[in-house]
Amino acid sequence: MAILDFERPIVELEEKLGGLRRYAEQEGVDLSDKIARLERELERLREEVFSKLTPWQRVQLARHPDRPYALDYINRMTIDFLELHGDRYFGDDPAVVGGLAKLGERSVVVIGQQKGRGTKENIRRRFGMPNPEGYRKAMRLMKLGAKFGLPVISLVDTPGAYPGIEAEERGQAEAIARNLYGMAMLPTPIVVVIIGEGGSGGALGMGVGDRVLMMENAWYSVIAPESCSSILWRSHEKKEEAAEALKLTAQDLLKLGIVDRVVPEPLGGAHRDPEGAARTLKEVLVEELDALVDVPPEELVRRRREKFYRMGVWEE
Template sequence: MLLDFEKPIAELEAKLADMKQLAEGSDPEMQSAVKTLEQNILKLKRETYQNLTRWQRVQLSRHPDRPYTLDYIYSVTDQFIELHGDRTVSDDPAMVGGFGTIEGQTVMFIGQQKGRNTKQRQQRNFGMANPEGYRKALRLMKMAEKFGKPIITFIDTPGAFPGIEAEERGQGEAIARNLREMFMLKVPVICIIIGEGASGGALGIGIGDRVLMLENTWYSVISPESCSSILWRSWNYKEQAAEALKLTAEDMKQFGLVDGIIPEPLGGAHTDTTGMAQTIKQVITDTLKELGALSPQQRINQRIEKFGSMGVFKD
């Protein structure tokens, strides 16, 4: 799938493929032209992806080939055992979790999971968890705390499921309880936004010692489309809404709302899933070493202080 701003690059790459066929066994002048075009394409790519608008980054975060939570989990772990159910209502496929090992260390992984095709998207509810999904996440966090295992959350959701049945089963209460409990977890907690980070759906698993964002992701109280529909009564102003929301990783880092940005391969995480997974794995291992040097109470105090200092207050 090509995004609008990627079409000029694709046109040059198609031209390059044709030139390479013609250049096989050709004169040095033709081969030189191929190398020049390759350099021009690389230059165009760098200029394009380094100067993306906020809306374009939102588009990249939703790319259908982008790696999802389970893609990363299976790539970074040596062994993963998925756990199911909230022990109250049911098992929510939109929220996945379980124990995995990284470099011999056991870690609890939790995250929202989207689907690749129509059937999977319906099964995973487009990554929008119900209350039982957040209760399952909390159950797994408490299990990790009981056994002294660090927690890694992967955030990728357009929001918590807004259906009537979700509200009837206590969607707000489930997310609020997670917020409270995550502040007090005694084990290290790392939260990584790998795609979309929208509203309470993201916050429900987003309280950690370190909150990190991949380069082409977004984190906001509302999506650009929903913001546009509220302010302008139309989705046609989503680009303006994205600019006003200031929702990119760079914006969040500047505001002090996240602790760091994880760089992506040129063109986005989907262009090199293996490389992206290895980068995330290295970030996780390095951060766990850093957090392991602190006592549980130090981590809790720093967590409370960090989130408590966010925002602007006027008496």
């Protein structure tokens, strides 16, 4: 398991506690006082570290290599998932997955940006950076949902759209724009969840919904903090400051009215307990869909558009 700098003291204490427990068991000695003390200390340390995460630390958690990805959530939250492939124009993009699944009692269309676990899979899935085919596949599946009255769940997790030569030649910008337009008028409920990274237009291309939820340690912004640092500060060293300035955390975006609801993660982040994270998200999604499925499609679309029209802060 990969360990982030600020996780290290916690992990070390956990290891110490584990060792002590094993020792007590093997030797049959009573160390319960000592163990209880360490447990309290561990609890306190976890609270201390995770109650005041900096925005940059959250970015690191959002990118944690053990963090649950779209398929990890789909497999844990749904049953009978059938993956559907291809955009029907050019190809099938492994950076975007999607298909039909049952969430609770309800059939849904679920789409997601999919990172790879390990180098080989990551190369195949382009680290979750979609090509135009990915956005077009997502749109095709969303339209399928609308046609058969199935709600759409979109799991966003990408550093950004893939900046490749072929991606540009096949209309990366057009594919994203077309999705923004299409999602704004899709006559079925759409619930978006930013599960990890919400990198710019590449994320938003699957991010227009009636409800936009965000996992507690996800980030979502117009640009990644490193790129922002190199453009505005002309230095790669200011990523922490950029992360701060961009207001990219779930709590910040809730305040700005961009995100409707923050989904709590298990203490220590979703990677410490993927089962728990998926269980919480499933409950939340069922509740969100319950509230949306009976709204007439025209009303749903009207409200969805109004919600995005309200976004922004200006002076006049």
